Amino acid sequence: MKPSKFLLLLCTALLFSLNTFSKVTLPAIISSGMVLQQQSNVALWGKAKAGSKVTITTSWNQKAYLATTAKDGSWKLSVPTPKAGGPYTITFNDGEKLVLNDILIGEVWLCSGQSNMEMPVKGFGNQPITNSNELLSDADEPGVRLFRIEKNMSRTPLTELNAKWEHSNSETTGQFSAVGYQFARMLQQKLKVPVGIIQSAYGGTIIEAWMDKKSFAGFTDVKIPADTVKMIKNEPFVLFNAMINPIVGFNIKGALWYQGENNWFTPDTYDKKMEAMVKEWRSIWGCGDFSFYYVQLAPNAYPNGKDKLPVIYEKQAKAMQLIPNSGMAVSVDAGSQTTIHPPDKTIISKRLLYWALNKTYGKKGVAYSGPxxxxxxxxxxxxxxxxxxxxxxxxxxxxxxxxxxxxxxxxxxxxxxxxxxxxxxxxxxxxxxxxxxxxxxxxxxxxxxxxxxxxxxxxxxxxxxx
Incomplete structure (x- = not known):
């Protein structure tokens, strides 16, 4: 037998063997330590041997659910969740068991945007976060779970992530979004239920990079470069593909958005792009018109700005009328004249929280809007x-x-x-x-x-x- 033919047969046999004995695999977002949205039908998905049956058993109700894999081994189903509580387990069985432990049921939020959302509790170089050490010393909270997505980009939709669910402590919290973490911590304190917060943020980026390709219909000011050109983070949809698509479908209660600094010089269609982005996110997520709360930019001495920032102020304010179930946190009193990254992220988190408490959780006595x-x-x-x-x-x-x-x-x-x-x-x-x-x-x-x-x-x- 010729060597090349032998190698071909050997590879085929190995592939057949791997397919025959493949185990259940899950996306990074579905893992031990996660928080699932309470009182909803949450999506679970993964891969197993093609044509096999996967039994999923949830410990909170001791019920078993059956999924059949497709030709490529993929499967997906939804399971009902109870009121907040835990920890629980989920067992996946296709002949071999895979058990996820330490699962909490509570509230799940996504925080996304550019550097002011990415800015961690420990701060950036020479750019502090107000009261960061106090926040870190108080960060050991078993009811708050963090999922931080590493910065990445792709011209094609990805399904894999380099990320994991982590407990909130001084080390993990130090690396996490100061706005996102404080929102989650305060929400957990107010509602007295577990809260999971997902961070997907990348500094110095434009909204177009966070939009799905379908969102660009009707926009004439978006240029998509050829595949032969070196990819950059501010290409249309490359951040959506790499940092949003892998978690699409994981049930969330709402999303927080802090972005716009890199769109201040081209603000004319910003409101429409926000509308298009949120509409498409909600459509493909498949869990309804989840809450969408965002931060209006703070004043800053933009280089050669020529007062273009107020135009994006108006576009951000207008987006609230275009996007159902949305709200804007104002930061005109919480900026910095020396940095584009204002240190007081607590006040921003609180103002986002007020929107959520009133509009999402029905606490009608809590004010959420200024004059x-x-x-x-x-x-x-x-x-x-x-x-x-x-x-x-x-x-x-x-x-x-x-x-x-x-x-x-x-x-x-x-x-x-x-x-x-x-x-x-x-x-x-x-x-x-x-x-x-x-x-x-x-x-x-x-x-x-x-x-x-x-x-x-x-x-x-x-x-x-x-």
Whole structure:
């Protein structure tokens, strides 16, 4: 027998042997230590020998479920989960048992975006996180589980991940998203149920990289490079393929999104892209219109920005009307003039949490939105601005209001004095005798300090469309 023919037969035999005796294999997201969404039908999937039967037994109800593998060995089914609790086990059996241990039932959230979401509790080089050591010293919490996806990119959809579920402690938490971890920890404390938080974030990236290929229908400003060109992280859909696709289908209650810094110079279609991304994520995830809460960018001295940041402010605010079951956490008072990575991530996590507590978990007494611009009235040389979302009024905490500007018909804006009067803000300037328009914190570097009495900030706004 010729050597080449012998090798071919040997490889065929080995492949047949591996297929015959292949064991149940599971994706990284389905493993010991995971948190499954409570009171839902959660998806489980994996691979086994082609044409075989896989029995899945869940310890919380001692019921067995049967899956039949496809020709490629893949299988998928869903199982019902009870109220929060655990730890439990899940046993997979195709003739050989595979047991997952230490499984909790509770609430599951995804946190995604670019560097402000990626920024870990321990901070970046020379860029700290406020109270990081205190957070780390208090991180031993068995009811919080972390799943951090390593940064990766691909032009084709992947199913494998280099990641694992981990217990929250000072070491694992130090590496994890400061926004995501604090949201999960506070949610666990408020609801008193286990919380699993999944991190999929990559610094310096654009929204287009996180969108599925199907999401680009109708957009004319997206260029997809040829496969012969070296791949970069800001190509369309390469991060979705590598860092989102492998977990699609794993039941989540909601998603947190902190991104936009790399889209500030091309903001025109940002709101529509957010809408398209979320719509497609929800469609392929298959667990309904899960909650989607996101962070409006903070003021910053962008290089050669020329005040383009306010345009993305508006697009982010508009996205809330385009995306059902969504909410925006405002950070106009929580930025930094020296870094694009503001250190106070606690306040951001809290504001995301307020949206979740009220809108997702029904705690109606918890405020979630700051003042929202509603209307403008001109009275002599004064502009009177009215707001919604101010049930018991406005405040600047005994400090003068800042970052208000006013303009007349010449469309030239001047710094203005602004005072709270009941449930309105009165704006005026000696430079403008007949005001027409008002802007608030509508520049790249402009911070804001207008709040409702519940302590939540107003987002930057303008009354004009110039």
């Amino acid at each position: 929202v611009y509603q209307s403008l009235k001109i009275s002599d040389n004064k502009a009177i601005v009215s707001f919604s979302e101010i049930p018991i009024g406005l405040t600047a905490y005994n400090k003068p209001l800042i970052s208000f500007e006013i303009a007349g018909a010449d469309q030239v804006f001047h710094p203005a004095a602004a005072t709270i009067s009941g449930k309105t803000v009165v704006v005026q300037s000696d430079e403008v005798k007949s005001p027409v328009a008002v802007r608030y914190a509508f520049k790249d570097r402009a911070e804001g300090n207008l709040y409702n009495a519940e302590g939540l900030p107003a987002a930057p706004f303008r009354t004009d469309s110039w």
